[in-house]
Amino acid sequence: MTVLSRGLITGLIIGMCLVNYGLRIVPLSVLSRVQLPQAVMRWLDYIPVAVMGALFATEVAIPALQAAATPAGASGHIALWLNPGIYGALAAMLAFRLSRSFIGSTLAGVAVFALLQWLLAI
Amino acid sequence: MRSGFPIFLGYLPVGLAYGILAAQHGFTWWEAVAASGAAISGAGQFVALSTAAASGSLVAALVASGIVNLRYVLFSATLSPHVRRIRALPMAWLGFTVTDESFAVNMAEIKRGTATPLTMAGVGAIAWVGWVLGTLVGALGAGRIGDASRFGVDFAMPAMYAALFVALAQNRRHVICGVGAAAIALGLYACSRVGLAIPQHWFIVIAAPVAATLAVLVFKPSGRDLTGEDAP
Numbered sequence: 001m002t003v004l005s006r007g008l009i010t011g012l013i014i015g016m017c018l019v020n021y022g023l024r025i026v027p028l029s030v031l032s033r034v035q036l037p038q039a040v041m042r043w044l045d046y047i048p049v050a051v052m053g054a055l056f057a058t059e060v061a062i063p064a065l066q067a068a069a070t071p072a073g074a075s076g077h078i079a080l081w082l083n084p085g086i087y088g089a090l091a092a093m094l095a096f097r098l099s100r101s102f103i104g105s106t107l108a109g110v111a112v113f114a115l116l117q118w119l120l121a122i
Numbered sequence: 123m124r125s126g127f128p129i130f131l132g133y134l135p136v137g138l139a140y141g142i143l144a145a146q147h148g149f150t151w152w153e154a155v156a157a158s159g160a161a162i163s164g165a166g167q168f169v170a171l172s173t174a175a176a177s178g179s180l181v182a183a184l185v186a187s188g189i190v191n192l193r194y195v196l197f198s199a200t201l202s203p204h205v206r207r208i209r210a211l212p213m214a215w216l217g218f219t220v221t222d223e224s225f226a227v228n229m230a231e232i233k234r235g236t237a238t239p240l241t242m243a244g245v246g247a248i249a250w251v252g253w254v255l256g257t258l259v260g261a262l263g264a265g266r267i268g269d270a271s272r273f274g275v276d277f278a279m280p281a282m283y284a285a286l287f288v289a290l291a292q293n294r295r296h297v298i299c300g301v302g303a304a305a306i307a308l309g310l311y312a313c314s315r316v317g318l319a320i321p322q323h324w325f326i327v328i329a330a331p332v333a334a335t336l337a338v339l340v341f342k343p344s345g346r347d348l349t350g351e352d353a354p
Binding site: 003004005008010012013016019021023025026027031032038039041042043046053054055056057058061062084085090091092095100102103107108110111114 | 131132135136147148149153156157160161162163165166167170171174175176178180183184187188189190191192193194195196197198199201202203205206213214216217218220223274277278279280281282283284285286287288289290291295296297299300301302303304305306307308311322325326329330331333334335337338343
């Protein structure tokens, strides 16, 4: 696992604070006074789900494709239909659909992922 | 305010995972706690950490996490009409603690008519304590817990993203836009496989705004867009 430099860590702590607080407090304090154009509000309305879709691709789909593209027999090769990440994500989505609980669905996803990972290692 | 308690329980394990991951990336326990206490931003912190590790660039890490957290702009914008009479100090704290979950709980209480500045600040405080406490335990325990990946801890965030996808996809247009963003990201990955190399930490930064822009252009405005009551 990559170890970050002290300067990068300090920069992350300060920068993350400024970026995140800016994203939250500026709209909250400014927009409680003005009205955003309808087109901007519609664009913002799509941003959350678009981010989650893109995150699904980079965190689940692409690693799964990379594992499947590794030559069979080499370490790290997992056939697409056996990939623990795909089933873990589906379990989390199904669990949220049923329970509307972030805790429950996160734990369900992790449990399915860990179980399949363990079964594949046997 | 009591409805904030599930957030506390939910943030503990994810904060723990962040604490372990930060420690493995060279954070001391107090640096990990400072990072969580100052940013209180689950997905954004994970993305910043992995982008910083992959690229070594502070700017890339901050831009990536800023894009991931653009949704805070929407949350704050949606909350803003309801906080017009709140004074500067509670407003500053409320803004500091806007997360997916605190936003969801506060909006639910606003709609029920039970929200006051005190309850909203309380929900934020519960979320903050859960997130920071989880990070502290994770960062301190990282050495003893060892290779946490065998417990599937590193899958906590992808699992939460998957659940958040379902939570945020309130109508058919949202689903199409989210699937479209995933397809664009996969298309960018395909480009890098055939030689047109785009660093992977830019995929989200490119795919999400492009998909949202396409959605605005393709789908005609409807009054129900912002309420999420469009029948799926």
